[in-house]
């Protein structure tokens with residue numbers, strides 16, 4: 001449980017961090033909360049000669065509102081997401097998912113940026129970003145670029161980040177008026193990572209029908225995904241027992257489920273449908 005020897009760097013600016021990534025190439029990685037990277041290093045599944053701690057770079061851990069979005073710095077911890085008054089009022093789906101991550105220690109150290117860059121197929125915040133159609137602000141040697149969340153997660157534990165790029169910020173659209181949201185998951189007993197997790201935001205019409213439904217699932221497939229068929233099935237409908245059941249059946253359309261000793265494929269498919277039905281039922285008008 002002791003990692004191989006590494007040099008520790010603590011740059012004060014994004015530019016310095018990028019320069020370090022460039023000069024050390026494959027032998028270096030960024031360190032955020034350390035809750036995914038350090039276990040890999042301790043188990044010697046990853047050996048790195050250089051760790052670049054981005055925790056001392058100012059301005060990477062804030063939550064602020066602009067006209068149409070909330071801007072969240074990559075070093076914002078899961079606890080800060082869970083406890084943010086601004087998010088609770090303007091985009092409650094994020095705190096609802098963040099409070100269900102791991103335990104207090106994990107939430108106090110783990111960061112939004114670390115979780116997204118790690119791209120665990122069972123991560124809780126990834127489906128939230130997909131459902132909300134967030135934008136990610138990234139910086140590399142050639143300057144800044146933005147990427148839609150749907151283009152960021154490319155395969156299991158892999159993202160569109162180049163090795164010398166840093167994720168700076170996530171832009172989260174404000175929750176539309178007359179919308180409600182839910183995050184439901186079946187946690188793995190030990191880690192609390194999602195065996196299956198469902199993020200839902202529904203915008204309702206004045207007479208209580210679904211105007212726009214957004215559903216994204218984690219834990220089921222190598223990459224969390226939007227359940228587009230289920231979303232379409234809800235459009236224009238009220239959340240009755242029948243429409244909920246029909247949508248829940250469709251969330252697994254076209255998905256090749258992950259399978260392991262803890263949760264075989266059939267069980268995961270079943271959980272996805274049950275969890276989706278639960279999330280939708282919690283949003284049905286009283």
Ligand SMILES: Cc1cc2nc3c(=O)[nH]c(=O)nc-3n(C[C@H](O)[C@H](O)[C@H](O)COP(=O)(O)OP(=O)(O)OC[C@H]3O[C@@H](n4cnc5c(N)ncnc54)[C@H](O)[C@@H]3O)c2cc1C
Pocket residue numbers: 029030031032033034035036037038039074075100101102103106109110111112113114115116117118120122123124125161165166167168191192193194
């Ligand atoms: C016991 C335990 C239980 C957990 N339970 C859950 C759970 O229930 N749900 C859940 O979603 N997660 C869970 N996690 C994972 C946790 O959320 C991690 O904190 C998270 O996945 C990684 O965040 P970090 O800040 O610790 O990143 P680190 O471990 O520091 O880094 C992870 C990776 O991201 C890269 N990276 C970090 N920041 C950036 C950045 N800004 N730009 C580019 N690359 C970056 C690093 O180089 C590294 O490759 C758990 C972890 C543990 C140890």
